[in-house]
Amino acid sequence: MFKRSFLSLAIGSCLLPGMSAADEAVTMSPVEIIGDTSQARILPGSSAVVAEEQLEIEGTTDIHQVLKTVPGIYAREEDGEGLRPNIGIRGATAERSSNITLMEDGVPIAPAPYSNPAAYYFPTMMRITGVEILKGAPLLRYGPQTTGGVINLLSTPIPTERSGMVETVLDERGSTDVHAHYGDVAGPWSWMVETVQRNGDGFKDIDRSNGDSGFDIEDYVGKLRWQGERQALQLKLQYSEEISNETYLGLTDADFDRDPNRRYGLSSIDQMDNTHSGINLTHEFDWTDNVKSTATIYRNKFKRNWFKLSGGGAYIDAANAGDANAQGILDGTVDVAGLSYKNNNREYVSEGIQLNFDIDLGAHQVSLGGRYHEDEMDRFQPVEIYDQVNGSLVFQNTVLPTGGDNRFETGEAMSFWALDQWQVTDRFKLNLALRYEDVETSRVQYADVGRTTVDSTRGNESDEWLPGASFTYDVADRWQVLAGVHRGFSPLGGGAQANEDPETSDNWEAGVRYFGDRVFAEAIGFYSDFTNKVENCSVGSPCSNGATSGTFTTGEAEIAGLEFQLSTDFDQGRFLIPVDLAYTYTSAEISKDNATSGLSEGDQLKDVPENMLSLRVGLEHPSGWNNYAVVKYIDEMCVVAGCNNSGSRFDETESLTVVDFISQYPLGRDTDVFLRVENLFDEQKIVSRLPDGARPNQPQTFSVGLRHRF
Structure with missing residues (x-):
């Protein structure tokens, strides 16, 4: 009954009568969760905004490279192209970005945020005009993942x-x-159409193959908006296709040292094929001058089949240990029978409705709302058997799926939130937050192809109250202190057993800000205390115990660190030199011996580098000829928990420093030409060992481009 009432209220907010056009219509901006950089710097919680200007200048199509300029974010590369991101924030580790809340325009964008949040789909970065990162207690407004942070991607607005x-x-x-995008305005109506067409040849050479390691991506977006005197309604439609010749198979360390851009012939037939479609309808209504509601109905559908070699990591591990036969199989000089290539075929649906009220009570800015959400994942994965004969792959037969390869998982959740941003005095701002999550997940595995016989079932229910509080205090005209604490939560997913508890944590932060005439500086310390740190297991990001499905509870853990950022600019003759520095130090360890997991106090957690640094320096001229250098450094990190005590170099990545260079020149008022050099000094290291072997970052890449506005 309550769910029906909530849905009726939200839908009613989208269908209010009395819509009428006005010459001065309200501006619709429900997609932002922070605003611009200046707003991010005064929030009672740590946050950041990567603005459109930076995205346009640097032009990167890889979200990993964008986020490396933001403190407190851990990016583990995989394919060198950013197609399948691995992003972590503070206490939320990076495995397939499944431990953070990903949104596009304020709507959850993970394939199945509750039952299967692993980010096998990620929006095309070329059509993103801003990236908002929210950490600390204010993130309780969003979810379901509330431990480390929220990333909200802003799509191209209607002009x-x-x-x-x-x-x-x-x-x-x-x-x-x-x-390309184009839009227009006609009275109360406005619209926009947009497309991105990407054709990449890749940078890896596949043994004994004429194929490339590249990709083709088509992405289309359409938006239609109506604006009235007190309300606005916007429809957004999105559709994309991707075919990428990507594999899970990496390299042995010896082969990586000889040629990091090599790919074994065993992976020559590996390919990802996916489609994504999304629709959301958002309505804003100004009930009074002080009360505004925003309601959104959304539905995303993602279908993928990643056809690829299964179990290739066993050959990598054996060859790394000196097994000549395994190395011969990888090289194609030794025949082998019974190679399994799985159609990793899955269909996801994610849909829901969310309603929020913003209430201005003078000193109190109150936000009240809720969301009802359902998602599902349907897995039907036949396996094709090949033999390697004289270096060629020869098809043998197909094995139809049962058990874990033939299953259906669901997630259902009801969420509520209440936030009060209270301006207690001119200098003191207090933010109080409370979130409630009620989650049910389930899995059904089938023993036959026709799904007439159930092999096994499992399910999990959890509900959590998540409180938080934070504040800022202006100790002087240029100095501000901030601090906060909140309860973190991460749902277990569709593979969880009934007796398992979700990951929860207590998260603290405290820091200081300085606002100068041409200088901004911020230093924030953070600490997360986990009663049960959990890893989400997948083939793409196996857990520390080797599991490729379900979850692995590593036990009690502590993650602590320091984020620092500095922004300034100064004049040098006719040139302006902007400088942006970001640094993060993190300690992430098991805090108590755990006999069940086999981990001990002091074991480092996976996917968390100790040190990260980025430096961005510009040389801007009044003519519009602007040049920028971006330096990014990331420490080595564990690929399994406890790598610091394992004594094996195969359990960690390598540290990496990369320099990018960008030069941009205006050919006219509306036309720019630019040169970009990614990885200027051609530094390639082992940036990941997951999945299945050593993997490099992108090599030195020169590109030229032309941008014209009309």
Whole structure:
């Protein structure tokens, strides 16, 4: 009954009568969770905004590279292209970005945020105009993952007048990227259409194959908005396709040292094929001058089949240990029978409705709302058997799926939140937050292809109250202190057993900010205390115990660290030199011996580097000729928990320093030409060992582009 009432209220907010046009319509902006950089710097909690200007200048299509300029974020690369991101924030580790809340325009964008949150789908970065990162107690407004942080991607907005843009980029390997959008306004109506077309040749060479390691991506977005005197309604439609010749198979360390861009012939037929479609309808209504509601109905569907070699990591491990036969199989000089290539075929649906009221009570800015959400994952994964004969792959037969390869998982959740941002005095701002999550997940495995016989079932229910509080205090005109604490939560997913508890944590932060005339500086310490740190297991990101499905509870853990950022600029003749520095130190360890997991106090957690640093320096001229260098450093990190005590170099990645260079010049008022060099000094290291072997970052890449606005 309550769910029906909530849905009726939210739908009613989207269908209010009395819509009428007005010359001065309200501006619709429900997609932002922070605003611009200046707002991020005064929030009672740590946050950051990567603005459109930076995204446009650097032009990266890889979200990992974008986020490396933000403190407190851990990015583990995998394919060197950013197609399947692994992002962690503070206490939330990076495995397939499943421990953070990912949103696009304020809507959950993970394939199945509760039952299967692993980010096998990620929005095309070329059509993203801003990235908002929210940490600390204020993130309780969003969910379900509330431990480390929230990332909200802002899509291209509808223009306020007739306008458009076309950008074309070519790189030295023949890859092309095209981004175009156009929109117009007619009375109370406005609209926009947009597309991104990417054709990449990849940077890896596959043994004994004429195929490439590249990809083709098509992405289309359409938006339609109506604005009235007191309300606005916006419809957004999205559809994308991707075919990428990507594999889980990496390299042995010896082969990586000889050629990091090599790929074994065993992976020559591996390919990801996916489609994603999304629709959401958002309504804003100004009930009074002080009360506004925002309601959104959304549905996302993601279908993928990643056809790839299964179990290739066993050959990598054996070859690393000196097994000549395993190395011969990888090289194609030794025949082998019974190679399994699985159709990793899954269909996801994620849908829900969310309603929020913003209430201005003068000193109190109150936000009240809720969300009802359902998601599902349908897995049907036949396995094709091949033999390797004289270096070629020869098809043998197909094995139809049962058990774990033939299952259906669901998640259902009801969430509520209440926030009060209270301006207690001119100098003191207090933020109080409370979130409630009620989650049910289930899994059904089938013993036959026709799904007439159930092999096994499991399910899990959990509900959590998640309180938080934070504040800022202006100790002087230029100095501000901040601090906060909140309860973190991460749902277990569709593979959880009834007796398992979700990951919970207590998360603290405290810091200081300095606001100068041309300088901003911020230092924030953070600490997360986990009663039961949990890893989400998948083939793409196996857990520390080797499991590739379900979860692995590592036990009690503590993650602590320091985030520092500095932004300034100064004049040098006719040039302006902006400088942005970001640094993160993190200690992430098991805090108590755990006989069940086999981990001990002091064992390092996976996917968390100890040190990260980024430095961005510009040289801007009044003519519009601007140049930028971006330096990024990341420490080595564990690929399994406890790598610091294992004594094996195969349990960790390598540290990496990369320098990017960008030069941009205006050919006219509306046209820019630019040169970009990624990885200027061609430094390649082992940035990941998951899945199945050593994997490199992208090599030195030159690209040129032209952008025209009209």
